[in-house]
Amino acid sequence: MLWLKAFHIVFMVTWFAGLFYLPRLLVYFVEAAEPDVRGRLKVMQRRLLVMTHIGMALAVGFGLALTSWWMKQAPDYLVQGHWFHAKMTLVVALLGYHAMLARLVAQARQDQLRRSSRWLRWFNEVPSVLLIGIVILVVVKPF
Template sequence: MLWLKAFHIIFVVTWFAGLFYLPRLFVYHAEAREPALHERFKIMERRLLGITHIGGVLAVGLGLATMAAFAWHNLAYLRQGWLHAKIALVLLLIGYHLMLARMVGQFARDANTRSSRWLRVFNEIPALLLIAIVLLVVLKPW
């Protein structure tokens, strides 16, 4: 069970690296004026999205496996309120990830309509979710 948990944490870190950096690339992309930079950002965004997909899938898969292992030993684990809240926040992260994938496509088609300011604010969402999730997992408030 500890191996599952350890690899879950490793891939959460991988996933969050993409969730943090991809929107920052969008900011730079939106502010770039040279066509060559736009093309370079498109490549970087596409490649980083691939790594983010891998990290996200493995983080969620290993998280589910870890949750199943804990539930196997004690079914009451699944009835804890903090766990329900964490799952809800992870679902929000998955939605955020899907928005990033859509936005990579928009930038690839030169169809972005969002300002760099909007993108800077959007970039803060995963940090807030990460703080909430870590506090829930460590403190288990209910």
């Protein structure tokens, strides 16, 4: 179980690295005027998105394996209080954020990104809020 938890955390960190930096690359893209800079940013976005997809898939995979282990070993652990349900709600929101981010990268790739740099800067704060909520729910289990 500790190995599952360790790998879940490692790939969660990988996933969040992409979620934190991809919107910043989109800000740079929107603010760039030179075609060669925009082209370089498109390559960076595409490569980072691939790493982010891999981090997400492995974080979710190890998270499901960890949940399965808990369900077999201590079924009451996950249903005592509502912290796990709240955490899963935030994870679903995070998956939605990830999908929206992938859509924005696709729009940038086709030069159809219409969001302002200010909007993208605010959008970049969403994973921070979700991360704080998830960590508090897992560590503190407030309810």
